[in-house]
Amino acid sequence: MSVHSAQPHSSGQILPFRESLLAMLGVAFVTMLVALDQTVVGTALPTIVAELRGFDLYAWVGTSYLLASVITVPVFGRLGDYFGRKPFVIASIIVFTGASMLCGAAHQMLFLVLARGLQGIGGGMLVGTAFACIPDLFPDPRVRLRWQVIMSSAFGIANAVGPSLGGFLTQYYGWRSVFYVNLPIGLLSLFFVYRFLPHLRNSRHKGRIQIDWLGAALIALSLGALQMFVEVLPKQGLSVESLALLVLAGLSFPALVYWERKASQPMLPLNMFSNPALSVLFLLAVLGGFIMFALLFYMPLLLQGGFGMTPQGAGMMITPLVVFITIGSIVNGRIVTRLRNPNAMLHVGFTLLGLCCLGVVTATHLTPQGILILTMLCGGLGLGFVMPNLTVFGQQAAGREHLGIATAMLQSLRMVGGMIGTALTGTLIAHLYRDGVHAALDDAQAQRWFGAFADPQILIDRHAQSGLLAQLAQAGQNGTLLLDRARESLVNGVHLGLACAAIVAFAALWCSRRVPPMKLTRAIDPTVVAD
Template sequence: MNKVFLAVLLATALAAIEGTIVATAIPSITADLSGVELISWIYSAYLLASAIATILFGKLADIFGRKKMIIIGIGIFVTGSLLAGVSQSMVQLIIFRAIQGIGAGSILPITLTIVGELFSTEKARAKGQGYISMIWGVAGVIGPLLGGYLVDQLSWHYIFLLNVPFGLSALFLIARYYDEKVHKKKHHIDYLGAVIFSITVVTFLLSIIKGSNTGIWGSNEQIAYYAISLIGLFLFIRVELRAKEPIIPLTLFKNRRLMTVNGLTFMMMSIVISVSVYIPIYGQSILGNSATQAGLLIAPLTVMWTVSSVLVGTLVGRFSNKVIIQAGTLLLVIGTTMLAFLTTDSSYVYVGISTAVLGAGMGLIAPLIILTVQAAAKPDEVGISIGLNSFTNTFSQSLGAAFFGVLFNIMTSQPLRDLDKGEIQLNGSFDHQLFTKAEMNDLLHIITSGVQVVYIGAAVFAVIAFLLATMLQKNKVRH
C-alpha cells in the first residue's frame, strides 16, 4: 500500500506543479516560439481540457475501475508533457498543453478516490487526504521556483520534459503494486451526454476567459457563447434524464450533503484565486515589491495550508469533521476581513499574517472535503461525485477570477482613466516623472480601493462558506 500511495503522491505532485511551473517560463517561451498574442491559451487550453477531464474520468473510473483509468490518465499526461517539451511552435505547444490538461484532469479525481480506498479508517483517510492537500500547497511555492531554475540553467523545454521520468515511475508503481477488484458488468456509456457536456463547458469557460481578458461581457461573440451554453445545458439535462447510465447522474444534485460540500468548495477556491491574483498586484503596486517578493507574500498561505493539512489527521476523532470544517471557514472569514482593511500604509507583515490565517483555514477544510464527499456518495458513484467536486474546484477559480476582476475594474477603471496618464501597469513600475506627488498618492489609493473591494467580496464568500459548513449533516462513514 505504501508504494501505491507514493505513486499517488507523485502523480498528484506532477499535476499540481504543472499548474504553476509554466508562469516563470512564459517570457522564454514567447522569445523562442513568438506568438505573444496566444500566451493566454497556454493556460486556457490546459484549464479547459482539465475541467472536462475531471468529470469524464471520474465517471469512467466508476465504470472501468480506478487502476485502468489512472494508468490511462498518467499516460496521457506523460505523452502531453513529452510533446510539449519538444514543441516547435506556439500552436503546437497549445495543443500539447490541452493533452496535458486531459491527463492532469484525470489524475485529480482518481487519486483522491484511490486514497479513500487505500485506508480503512476515517482517521487514516484524513491523514492521506491531508498529504494530498499538502502536495497542492507546496506546489504553489515549488512550481515557480523550480520553473525559474530550469529556465535559467537549462531551457523552458525541461519544465515539461521533467514530468516524463517521474510520470513513468508513478505508472510503474501503480501497474505493479495497485491491486483493485473490479466487478465486471455490462455498461451503457453516455457518449451523447459526454459530447454535449464537453461543448457546453468549453463554451461557457471560453466566455469567462474571453470576458476576463478583454473586460467586454456584452459583445455579439459573448452573447453567442451564452446562448450556446444555455442551449447546451438544456439539451444535457434532457439527455441525462433519459440515459441508462448518465455521465453525471442528476440525482447527485438532490444529495443535499454533496451540494453543500460543492458549494463550500466553490467559495473556498474562489477565495484562493483572489489571493493568487490580487496580493501580488498589491505587493508590486503598493508595497513596491519586485515580482519575486510579491509572489512570496503568498508563501505564508502555502506554508500554513501545508501545516494544517497535516494536522487534520490528528484532529479527526477528537473533533467532528463538521466542527473542524467550521473552524476552517471561520479562519477564512478572519483572513479575508483582514485583507479587506488593507491600506496604502499596510505592512508586509500584516499581509503575511492575513494570508497565513487564510492558509490555516484552507488546510483544515480541504482534506475533509473529499472525506465528506466519499461518505455522502453511493459506492458506485464515488468516482463521479469526486469528479464533480474536482470540476467545481476548477470551475470556481475561473468564475471567481472573472467576478473579482469585475469588482476590481469597477473601482479602478474610470479613476485610472481620469488620471489621463495612458495605460497604467499594475506591477509597480510607474514612471514617477509622469506623476506629481498628489497624482501618485491618488494612484496608490485607487489601486488599494480596488483591492479592498475584492476582499470585501471574498469576505462575503467566506461568510457563505461558514454558513454552508453549519448546514453540513452528519453521515455515516463508508468503509
C-alpha cells in the same frame, strides 16, 4: 488474471502498511506532477511568449489546459467508477508526460496551445481518478484522513517550490526545461502506480456497461461553454461572443439534465444532487474554489503592484498561505476524527478564510509584515480545514457506487468556482484600475500617457518604470505622483475583489450549516474486486 474480493485490512485499509505507503506514493507523485506543472509554467510564460512571438495567444496557454481538464475530470471520474481507476491513472501519466514533451518541443505558439490542451486532457483524467483511489484504498474515513496528509504534502511541496523552480529553470536552462522536468517525475509516478497501485473495481459494475457518450458530450459542451464564458468576460465584457457562450451553456445544462434523466447508466447521476449532503458540498466546492483562486491569483499582484514589494518579498508573504494549507490539512486529519461533530471543521475553515480576506481588504503598504503573515496563515489554515473535508464528506455521502463521479465533481466544481472568482475579481480590478488611472491622468492633463499605464504590469516592472519616469519628467509631468495614483487604483480594485471573496466566505459559512451531520466512523462499503 485472478479476481478476488478485496476486504479491508484490519487497520481500515485494503492493503497492509508497506503496500499502502507505496501505492500512496504513486498517487502523490501523480498529483505532484500536475500541481508542479501549473505553478512552474506560469513563471516561464513571459519568456515563452517573447521567444515564440505569439502574445495574442498568451492567455490560451493557460485557457486550453483549464478548458480540457474541466471537461475531462467528471467524464473520467465516472469511467473510473465503471472500469476501475488504475488504467486511467496510468493512461493519464502517459498522456500528460507525452504532452509535456510536445510542449517543450514547440516552435510556435499555436503548437504550444494545442499541446497544452492535450496536457489538460491528461491532467483532467488524473484529477478525475487519482483522488478517488484514496477511498478505494482506505474505506475507513478516519484512516483515510491520516493518509491524505501525503497528498496534501505533495501539493504543498509543489506549490511552495514551483514558482522558484520555474524561475531557476527558465533563467539557467531555458523555458523548455520547465516542461521537460515533468519527464523524470512522470516516469517515477508511472513506476509506482503500475507496480504498487491495485486495480480495484466496484463489483456492482461487473455486468454489461453502457457508456453514456451523449451525456459525456453534453457535460463537455456545458462545462466548456461556461469555462469559455468565464475566460472571455473579463477581456470583452458582454460582447456577442461572450453572450453566445452564455446562451450555449444555458441551453446545454437543461439538455444534459433531460438526457441524464432518461439514460439507464447516466454519466452524471442526477440523484446525487437530490442527496442533501452532496448538493450542499457541491455548492461549497464552488464557493471554496472562488475564495482560494482569488487569493492565490491576486495577492501577488497586490503585494508587488500595489504595495511595491519585490518579487522575493511578495513570495515570502505568500509562502505562509501555501505552506499552511498543508499544515492545516495535517492538523485537520488529527482533529476531525475525534470530534463529535466533524462539520465544525468546515465552520472554522470558512471563518478563517473570511477573516483572511477581510485582513487583506484592510491592509495597506504601511501594514506591518507580521500582520500580513498572520493573515496569510489564517487563509492557509482555512483552506487546509475546508478542502480535505469537502472531499471526505462528499465521498462518505456518495457511497461506493458514485464514489468516482462525486469526487471528480467536487474537484471540477472547485475549478469552476476558481475561474468564476478570478474572472469576477479580475473584472473589478481592471475597471477600477482603468477608471482610477483615467482620473489621475485627467487631473494632470496627461491622457496621452494612458497607454503606458493601461496594464498594471508597469507597477511591477521596475526597469520599465525607470524609462517611463524619465519620459514623463522630460514632458514636465510628475511621474512619481502618477505611479502612486495608479498603485492606489490597483489596491482599491484588489480590495473590492477580495471583499467579494470575504462575502463569499461568510456565505459559505452559512451554507455549511446545512450540511447534515457527518459521521466518520462508518467505512464506505468495500464492494470492490481486485484484478
